Amino acid sequence: xxxxxxxxxxxxxxxxxxxxxxxxxxxxxxxxxxxxxxxxxxxxxxxxxxxxxxxxxxxxxxxxxxxxxxxxxxxxxxxxxxxxxxxxxxxxxxxxxxxxxxxxxxxxxxxxxxxxxxxxxxxxxxxxxxxxxxxxxxxxxxxxxxxxxxxxxxxxxxxxxxxxxxxxxxxxxxxxxxxxxxxxxxxxxxxxxxxxxxxxxxxxxxxxxxxxxxxxxxxxxxxxxxxxxxxxxxxxxxxxxxxxxxxxxxxxxxxxxxxxxxxxxxxxxxxxxxxxxxxxxxxxxxxxxxxxxxxxxxxxxxxxxxxx
Numbered sequence: 001x002x003x004x005x006x007x008x009x010x011x012x013x014x015x016x017x018x019x020x021x022x023x024x025x026x027x028x029x030x031x032x033x034x035x036x037x038x039x040x041x042x043x044x045x046x047x048x049x050x051x052x053x054x055x056x057x058x059x060x061x062x063x064x065x066x067x068x069x070x071x072x073x074x075x076x077x078x079x080x081x082x083x084x085x086x087x088x089x090x091x092x093x094x095x096x097x098x099x100x101x102x103x104x105x106x107x108x109x110x111x112x113x114x115x116x117x118x119x120x121x122x123x124x125x126x127x128x129x130x131x132x133x134x135x136x137x138x139x140x141x142x143x144x145x146x147x148x149x150x151x152x153x154x155x156x157x158x159x160x161x162x163x164x165x166x167x168x169x170x171x172x173x174x175x176x177x178x179x180x181x182x183x184x185x186x187x188x189x190x191x192x193x194x195x196x197x198x199x200x201x202x203x204x205x206x207x208x209x210x211x212x213x214x215x216x217x218x219x220x221x222x223x224x225x226x227x228x229x230x231x232x233x234x235x236x237x238x239x240x241x242x243x244x245x246x247x248x249x250x251x252x253x254x255x256x257x258x259x260x261x262x263x264x265x266x267x268x269x270x271x272x273x274x275x276x277x278x279x280x281x282x283x284x285x286x287x288x289x290x291x292x293x294x295x296x297x298x299x300x301x302x303x304x305x306x307x308x
Contacts, residue, residue: 003033007037007071008070015145021153023164034065041086044088050259065177066179072117073108073110074110103171108145122134168174215225
């Protein structure tokens, strides 16, 4: 597969450029990753009569790829203005990111990596004019980037490398599944002379989702060992025009027909207290001892859960 990795800054020194270059080298046997710069793309402005050639060149690279990898820094809790400007160009007159598989990574000097910038970029790529397919379930956040690389530009921590490998493998399966689904849709639109039996359509749908089944997000209540992706999530796919969606039954109050048993309250016998009984009870019952309240645990704010 071929991916375009976009450096999300126009700065000369960038840890995100280092990260994308490491990915291009580390995953060379799995995919071809071309690292692309945005420093020569002008600031977006609708006054341009024609789209700049630098934007058209980037759009052509994206359209010829199987997916895009964004490496974004975090400036003031958001993506850099240079990257936002490029995305605005790519959603104005050309739309190469529409329905394109996208993976987001990021490196920063802080503890939490680029968590807020990545969330902002996800929201931007979901806006009208873009509509990218951003990889779900994986988020690679590289904190303290100044100490994360060796002299050769390779990541040092093996745990960080392992998590990056899981994220990238998930992206390959995600992009592969989307490609199969899009090819099936294009074949149907062209009305090619191929058998269209329900059994064949069902086999195509299952084949397209096999890659999604292999994506391990490590969390989620729908994950079970002996159920497929669609079975675990209660999904039935439309394989024919005459086939209707079937959703799992929802538990509603209207469907509950069984009546609740009436609660029978037993009448307790009346208790008669005498002065002697009250006095002896109060003298014989010791007052409860107050348990010491433990001091609250100290919270470590110097590290984040995203640090590898």
